[in-house]
Amino acid sequence: MSFSPIPVTVLSGFLGAGKTTLLRYVLKAEHGLKIAVIENEFSEVPIDSQLLGSEPVQVMTLANGCVCCSIHVELEKALFLLLEKLDSGELAFDRLVIECTGLADPAPVAQTFFATEELCERYVLDGIITLVDAANAERHLQETIAQAQVGFADRILLSKTDLVDETSREALIARLQRINRRAPIRVVEHGRIDLGELLDVRGFNLNADIAPSLRPVAPGKNSDRISTLVLTSDTPLDLDRLSGFMEELLEEHGNSLLRYKGVLSIAGEDRRMVFQGVLRLYGFDWDSGWGADEKRESVIVFIGDNLPEEAIRQGFAALSA
Numbered sequence: 586m587s588f589s590p591i592p593v594t595v596l597s598g599f600l601g602a603g604k605t606t607l608l609r610y611v612l613k614a615e616h617g618l619k620i621a622v623i624e625n626e627f628s629e630v631p632i633d634s635q636l637l638g639s640e641p642v643q644v645m646t647l648a649n650g651c652v653c654c655s656i657h658v659e660l661e662k663a664l665f666l667l668l669e670k671l672d673s674g675e676l677a678f679d680r681l682v683i684e685c686t687g688l689a690d691p692a693p694v695a696q697t698f699f700a701t702e703e704l705c706e707r708y709v710l711d712g713i714i715t716l717v718d719a720a721n722a723e724r725h726l727q728e729t730i731a732q733a734q735v736g737f738a739d740r741i742l743l744s745k746t747d748l749v750d751e752t753s754r755e756a757l758i759a760r761l762q763r764i765n766r767r768a769p770i771r772v773v774e775h776g777r778i779d780l781g782e783l784l785d786v787r788g789f790n791l792n793a794d795i796a797p798s799l800r801p802v803a804p805g806k807n808s809d810r811i812s813t814l815v816l817t818s819d820t821p822l823d824l825d826r827l828s829g830f831m832e833e834l835l836e837e838h839g840n841s842l843l844r845y846k847g848v849l850s851i852a853g854e855d856r857r858m859v860f861q862g863v864l865r866l867y868g869f870d871w872d873s874g875w876g877a878d879e880k881r882e883s884v885i886v887f888i889g890d891n892l893p894e895e896a897i898r899q900g901f902a903a904l905s906a
């Protein structure tokens with residue numbers, strides 16, 4: 586039997602950032618989609634009693650105590666249970682949204698979708714969306730976990746901008762963009778957002794749109810632990826040496842490489858190589874060919890935690906030497 590995989594959106598964001606408000610809006614919007622929701626909540630009051638009524642939505646709450654130890658197992662169980670219900674006709678849904686707790690690292694949630702073959706076949710991780718509370722960001726971003734939530738994101742949504750002035754909003758946007766240069770930043774007012782910003786993000790697809798999607802960053806020193814490192818080279822790279830460089834990097838810093846993507850110009854090869862990864866899990870493929878007049882440039886974007894930037898730059902530069 587063949588199925589088209591169910592797109593999954595992971596909704597992350599620090600405590601009180603507005604995740605439930607956004608979810609409530611998404612579930613009530615007129616979109617004709619049947620969305621299942623998995624909550625990873627400590628909350629005593631599950632979301633369904635607050636908002637669902639007769640909405641065609643299935644909400645499952647993961648009643649785990651500690652996110653880091655049990656999320657894999659609990660989430661896997663919930664994902665299989667949803668499939669069972671779908672296949673037996675007990676439940677119909679064509680999308681899944683997972684709301685993480687404010688203190689959760691989205692990584693183990695994302696990794697669950699690559700954990701077993703069946704989950705890989707039946708679900709496709711579409712994107713990680715992170716809400717940032719503009720009014721409390723200064724305080725929240727002191728926590729590495731809040732920075733990591735921003736670092737993992739394919740989209741960043743800024744909530745509560747009604748509570749801050751223009752200058753602090755702009756400063757916050759510049760800071761977030763330094764942490765994560767890949768993710769577009771959008772304002773969300775009390776959860777109201779165009780669903781196009783949220784769904785079909787294709788954040789984990791292998792594609793070649795990396796360089797154009799990099800956001801410009803305002804000048805200024807980055808003082809955050811999580812930040813973006815961009816490597817570029819216009820010399821075609823030797824595949825074996827490049828593989829060695831990547832293997833070593835993953836070996837030494839795999840757990841600090843939150844997200845990474847690359848488009849590579851490989852010596853003796855007419856096609857682009859594309860790759861993407863989250864922590865130690867990565868995939869790569871050959872993409873379309875370089876055009877005859879096109880500038881062949883390799884671009885790799887790492888969003889990492891305290892990466893030794895200079896050493897990585899030197900290692901990469903040595904590949905072109």
Ligand SMILES: Nc1nc2c(ncn2[C@@H]2O[C@H](COP(=O)(O)OP(=O)(O)OP(=O)(O)O)[C@@H](O)[C@H]2O)c(=O)[nH]1
Nearest residue numbers: 599600601602603604605606687744745774775776
């Ligand atoms: N002023 C303002 N308040 C907002 C906005 N978005 C959400 N809120 C309020 O912020 C509070 C927290 O919102 P929630 O949606 O519960 O946040 P959450 O991320 O689900 O919270 P936790 O699950 O506890 O981490 C609520 O009182 C919301 O009404 C906004 O854009 N502006």
